Structure formats: structure tokens, C-alpha cells
Amino acid sequence: MIGLTASGGSVSVGFMNRTELGSALEWRYATKKFDPAKVISPEDWSVLEESLRLSPSSYGLQPWRFHVVQNSQIRQQLKVASWNQSQVTDASHYVVIAYQESVGEADIRKFMETTAMIRGVDVGSLERYRMLIEGDLLTGMRSKEISTWSQRQTYIAMGFVMLAAALLKIDSCPMEGIEADEYDRILGLKGTGFKTVAGVALGYRHAEDKYALSKKVRYPASEIIRYL
Numbered sequence: 001m002i003g004l005t006a007s008g009g010s011v012s013v014g015f016m017n018r019t020e021l022g023s024a025l026e027w028r029y030a031t032k033k034f035d036p037a038k039v040i041s042p043e044d045w046s047v048l049e050e051s052l053r054l055s056p057s058s059y060g061l062q063p064w065r066f067h068v069v070q071n072s073q074i075r076q077q078l079k080v081a082s083w084n085q086s087q088v089t090d091a092s093h094y095v096v097i098a099y100q101e102s103v104g105e106a107d108i109r110k111f112m113e114t115t116a117m118i119r120g121v122d123v124g125s126l127e128r129y130r131m132l133i134e135g136d137l138l139t140g141m142r143s144k145e146i147s148t149w150s151q152r153q154t155y156i157a158m159g160f161v162m163l164a165a166a167l168l169k170i171d172s173c174p175m176e177g178i179e180a181d182e183y184d185r186i187l188g189l190k191g192t193g194f195k196t197v198a199g200v201a202l203g204y205r206h207a208e209d210k211y212a213l214s215k216k217v218r219y220p221a222s223e224i225i226r227y228l
């Protein structure tokens with residue numbers, strides 16, 4: 001059994017030692033109050049952008065779009081559609097995650113062509129894979145819940161960017177307390193095939209955010225993790 005506390009120590013063959021990773025996981029919290037004066041550097045931001053782009057998705061189809069809202073007027077409108085949560089306007093960066101409502105033949109073909117190009121293989125060699133995906137997503141069981149399937153993928157990206165941020169000592173807050181329909185209207189998503197699922201605020205905690213000191217409320221591993 002391997003765990004952060006079970007194996008202990010700070011020696012590691014990974015990208016960082018266990019203590020550092022454990023500290024980052026503990027340090028991260030859903031930031032309620034961001035310091036509007038602190039801005040994520042362009043260098044850090046480009047890594048966070050990569051964490052979104054490199055997130056895994058089912059079959060690799062990437063059924064998402066990430067809107068980085070920089071315009072302060074649009075941010076203000078989004079805040080109103082987010083129960084007036086201040087993170088929307090005060091965080092350095094605000095990302096609205098949108099999912100693709102439905103996946104079609106053209107999307108799967110585009111993905112196959114991109115794969116063939118990047119990996120330098122003939123697109124014909126991917127034919128079986130294409131048919132497998134189509135059989136699952138377009139005609140199989142999954143076709144009935146494609147919008148749910150698509151939304152699930154986006155939450156992986158949300159987790160990725162929050163962990164990446166924590167490792168850079170950048171704060172974040174996942175935001176589901178939003179009126180997604182109103183977001184779609186404000187961002188002009190209607191009719192694009194993409195719909196808002198959630199937001200993620202990224203930046204630096206305000207010195208007065210009392211939540212930074214709150215103890216984490218988590219059930220014990222013995223209750224939620226089962227070894228078989």
C-alpha cells in the first residue's frame with residue numbers, strides 16, 4: 001500500500017518529492033477571496049494553459065472549450081450570474097469551461113486526421129479505432145448520454161488546472177454556483193454547440209481570506225477508500 005503518509009520520507013524518483021506534493025494538496029483550498037492586485041505571470045499562465053490542453057479525455061476527443069475571460073465588463077456580468085461571488089472579478093484569471101453538447105461523425109474524423117498528422121501515420125490505419133469510437137458514441141449505449149459524457153470530461157480538466165496551479169503556489173476556486181444559461185448568453189455560446197459547465201478562478205488568495213485557515217473537512221481514508 002502506497003500513500004502520502006504510509007510511505008513517508010521526502011526522497012522520490014518523481015518530478016518532486018512526496019512531502020512537496022502532500023504540502024501542495026493540503027495548501028490548496030477553494031479560495032473565497034482573491035487579491036485583485038496580484039496577477040499570475042505570463043510564464044506561469046502558459047503552464048496552466050497547458051494543463052488544460054494536456055488534460056486527458058475519453059478516446060482523446062477533447063469535447064471542450066476554455067474561455068479565459070479578460071474583459072472586466074464581461075467579468076462583471078458573469079459575477080452577477082454567479083450569485084455575486086467575488087472570485088469571478090477579483091481573481092487574476094477566470095476560465096469558463098464549456099462542454100460540447102453532442103459529438104458527431106465530423107468530430108471523430110477530425111480527431112483521426114489530427115492523430116494521423118501528428119503521429120505521421122496513414123489515416124486509414126486508424127479506421128478500426130474510428131469505427132470503435134463511432135460504435136460507442138454515435139450508435140452505442142453512450143449515444144443516449146453524450147452530453148453527460150462530455151460534461152464529465154471537462155471536470156478532469158478542472159482538476160488538472162487546480163492541481164497544476166497548487167504546485168505553482170497559485171490559488172484557485174472551482175465555480176459551479178453559476179447560472180450556466182446566462183453565461184452562455186453573455187459569452188455568445190448559444191448556437192455554437194458548446195455550453196457552459198463551470199468556471200475556475202485562478203490567482204492569489206487575499207490576506208484576509210479566513211477560509212485559508214479552515215481545517216479541511218474530509219472523511220477518513222478508511223471510510224472512502226477500499227482495498228481489495
Ligand SMILES: Cc1cc2nc3c(=O)[nH]c(=O)nc-3n(C[C@H](O)[C@H](O)[C@H](O)COP(=O)(O)O)c2cc1C
Pocket residue numbers: 028029030031032085173174175176177178198216
Ligand atoms: C465542482 C465544484 C463546484 C464548486 N463550486 C463552488 C462555488 O461556486 N463557489 C465556491 O466558493 N466554492 C465552490 N466549490 C468549492 C467547494 O465547496 C470546496 O472544494 C469544498 O468545500 C472542499 O473544500 P476545499 O476545496 O477548500 O478543500 C466547488 C467545488 C467543486 C469541486
